[in-house]
Amino acid sequence: MTSLPIRSIRYAACIAFALVSAAAGAQDPLHAWTGGASPARLEAWVNARLAAEKADIDKLVAVHGERTVANTVRPYDDALNELALAGNEAYLMYSVGDSAPLRDKGQELVAKVSSAATDLNLNQDVYRALAAVPLPTNDPATRHYIERALLEYRLAGVDKDEATRAKIRKLQDKITDASLVFGRNVADGKLTVKATSNELKGLPEDYIARHKAAADGTYTLTTDSPDSTPVLNFAADPGLRMKMYLAYNQRAYPANVAVLKSVLEARQELATTLGYKTFADLAMADQMMGSASNLRKFLADVDQASKGASDKEYDLLLAFAKQQKPGLMNISSADANYWSEQYRRARYDFDAQSVRPYFPYDEVQAGILHTAAKLFHVQFRPVPEAKTWDPSVSTFDVYDDTASDHKKLGRIYLDMHPRDGKDKWFSSAPVVPGIRGRQLPEGALICNFSGGVPGDPGLMEYSEVVTFFHEFGHLMHHILGGQGEWSNAGGFNVEGDFVEAPSQMLEEMFRDPGILQSFAKHYKTGETIPSALIAKMNAAGAYGRGRWVQAQLFYSTYSLQVHDRAPGQINFDDLLRQDSARFSHFSFVDGNRMYASFTHLTGYSSNYYTYVLDKVIAVDFFSQFDPAHLLDGPTAMRYRRTVLEPGATKPATELVKDFLGRSQNLDALKAWINEEFKATQTATGQ
Template sequence: MPATPDAARLVTCPPEVFRHASEEALAKARSGIERFKSLPAPRNPREALEIYDEATAALSDASARASVVRHSHPDAAMRQSAETSEQELENLATEISLDRGVYDVIASLDVSQEDAPTRKWVEKLLRDFRRSGVDRDQATRNRVKALQEELVRIGQEFDRNIRGDVRTVELPPSALDGLPADYVRSHPPGPDGKVRITTDYPDLVPFMTYARDGSAREKLWRANRSRAYPRNVAVLQSLLERRHELATLLGYASWAAYATEDKMIRSERNAGDFIEKIAAASGERCRRDYQTLLERKRKDEPGASQVDPWDQGFLDDRVKAEQYSFDSQAIRPYFEYTRVKQGVLDLTSQLFGVSYRRLPDAPVWHPDVEAYDIFQGETQVGRFYLDMHPRADKYKHAAQFTLATGKQDRRLPEAVLMCNFPKPGAEPALMLHRDVETFFHEFGHLLHHLFGGHTRWAGLSGVRTEWDFVEAPSQMLEEWARDVGALQTFAKHYQSGESLPAETIQRMRRADDFGKGLHVRQQMFYAALSLELYRREPKGLDTTALVRELQGKYTPFPYVEGTYFHLSFGHLDGYSAIYYTYMWSLVIAKDLFTVFQDKGMLNPEPAQAYRRAVLEPGGSKDAALLVKDFLGRDYDFRAYETWLNAG
């Protein structure tokens, strides 16, 4: 039987206990690797792989805990301890990846009689060792190790500068004209008569959507687009230069070439072609969307010649209200946070045949955090934590973090959702519909980690598929946030209890089709920026000039001088060159969704077939084969094209 989940014990402890646990993980990994290398030939492949799997799992789980602490713990000493530990753990992982003795033992194992997942894993291990430079000379391996260690430190600094830079603008109370009443009440004027609006999402997004004062929107937009400036100017440059040096040292033309090689897309050229294909397909729709926004702006400003970027959210909302009869403010009362949370739990429980049990006494690292166990019948599937509201020094976006990697009959998977949704309190925590979609999206990642966390090898567990497939299961779960039947199970007015009318949901869906061209082109700007930053020669590269060039190419919004969006674009560290994966995965997600369109959104039969075919195998098969197992055919672009052209 797997051990009871308790990874949070090592996230809620004092810094010295956390450090000690990290040191124990380092010692366990080192000991296991030495034992692995000393196995006499001929080696039993199952015995050898078990030793290697446990050693590397100890390392990756300790690193995962450190990442959770670094991104979310309220105590600065704990965050610093986690940064130090994470560097040491990642350094050992690099050392192992460059250890020719480890590689030689894996290469010597005869796995021809083992099952397909084991053969797949060994094949992947050997490929990854070669990609790390294990077969290079000692001088090259030494330099690779030094670069990898430096990159861990630089990445942490890049993220820390984003996380720690929350900006505030001071505005007259009149700037709140157009905002919902609960928002206005929660932003009373200070002693100086000014209201203060921050760049945290619960402040930023409603303000940019509803504030009628264009100059106030511009002020907040500029503040948000200046986060992490100037600190990340040099940090980003170091990130680009070190990754380029590492890639060329390993024989690749660029970091983009290195980063795409082991993905579904296979090459940076294919990634670039994909971006251009999607940009071309959405170009005319983008042009029409922009023209509609400009015409709407001219109602307020007859001489307007362009739509500024701080106008987009506001004008988009106005067009939807006036031309599609959809008022996004009117549906906020139907999306109170606690109801949305329960709705996500109830829907996924019904679809996937599981139940959730709240753990009110579980150790947590902040009072806002909630713990849950997930069961199938009386069999525990895993544990997860919801850390859903903003606070100082916490991760600023929305993501699922691994807390523990699951393994069949040994460990249950554990995960954390880290988001920044409105917090219930004196005012009801009313969400925008896009927040509801984000909740479903991140919960899709969480279920993938938990359901896929029961593989024979930890090295294949959870979301360890090709990276450009990882977003597909999460994007597909968003569809339930747009379905009439699904929404009406939980979207109820927080005061009256009335269900969100089906007619309103249908108007919302029709309105959502507006702006799709602009959205897709904006995503292609992000994708092209991440790719080009990492496939151009970094020496002398003016990153701001590149933003200016690509924004002009892919979007109709002019670059605004004196802003530095890329310095707070956190994906440039984690995703590096492969932001294209969001749209690549969406193509697959739209195809996967066709099965549910045919068989019923609330029908557990396709959901559980999908769970078995796509989620539970983790990284045991190529992603294309997982999709084929579920669809009964290869995936294609037809469903995506239907979605892109809808409306």
């Protein structure tokens, strides 16, 4: 089920000013942290935004006579803008606030803003007002904005009668509550396995050192990934791998079977109440995919495009495993990672640690800013005097490099290193949405890279460098897509199943030797990262793509199947067996109950396919760039203009067509998948 995003902005000058003077002295209506964030100040600031939102809605509802874009859509977007500011910055303080009370207050306020957003989503007066605005014929962006808002309202059930709306609310509450229970059961459902010291053979030394043997000489390993992933990847003992595989795939079983059923039943009832045949159709109605039947066709096509490579990978892997273990007939799912890891090491002779000395944090940041500046035709200028929430945050203003006046486009904050109590993930967060002529967009990266401490060069893994650029891509989409008329139509507001495509496209750029060698220098010797090392790294990185795509198809298909039929007809185990046989060469392990801990089923519902759809679009986008001129050819600017700048002012299917000149297809995906076979030939000189 979708809801109106809580993202956007506005400068409600008079209202905000009045409230502010009454409250805590001068407030900065765009930045909660200005003047020092404390729980009380944050609360006063968020309350001022919510009061401004309410004033906008009151103004909208109070209009008499003819409804227009100016008297209805404008205050509606202003209201969303206030909600976005409040939600974004409450979330920011929850993530990066410098004290536990401030972070707790942030969390509490996020819930408060989210509840205000739900009220707006269910406000019939606002829905009727928007529906009464004549659709402009000469302004496609505004037309799309109104149509999309009305669709979201209908998907929330706002046009239903009182009794039906009460039922919808109840069903939604039930889904939310049961999903929380599902997640908690997974989080609390840690299992353990016992291993003898003999069974730990093959595991890294530091792994073994982290565990202490009990009095009887056995070791206790948990299903948490720092414990379980190395066992599945490296443990030489097949018995230990099997024990761990089963334990990992039995987390929250059987507790979550009934919970999952209750989620699926409530979702199905919600879908039929809203006029959809299945929940899958409802969940895709406002997405690029559009419907469950479109998804079935898409999955079948991707299957065809990836099956051959996956077959070939398995044949090579089995032949390799047979050399070590004569008589082996097939590889069990419990052994899939182990043999893949052995094969990768033998075949590619690449150790991920060997590139770290070339990626010290400061050089990487400079390289990413430089690459992004060229690619997106912008300039980044440091703003050392900017007020931020922590002295370690660096601030840059973004200027347009296409016009002679170098117009300012927005601001970015880079909060890149761990601090006590700070959120542990890597993410990109909108702070201020953009509104043309009134408010410049601002965004932040919240990351936990090493470095940032005197004396520590902060050597990064290559995958972290790629993550940095990926998140930076979201930020640029927010800044470049935040130059339009509507706060709620920026880069982060595109369809949920498109939002990752631009950033996934950027990941492909960072395999280019020219780009990497422009900044990757050895932190001690200054030596540029050698071409041969990049080639090896890229070859190893391309291994296993057929299997990866087939695994994505497996998860996508399973997620679809439990949401596209009556819950009473679903047998979780039968479907699991069928789908495993269809998408995996590895033999099924009896007792696998992975659905009980597959949290994407509650989080993404039927829409797990997003990962593979965005990969298809990302590699198709990337294939349009001239490999010899990734940054300086004309394609980069065309990409900025057609995909990023429009933000969410048109359907993503049109953004894709505007750039590619057609819809996405699978040609680039096929080439991407099969690159590993080409790469192997090059690496071995065949």
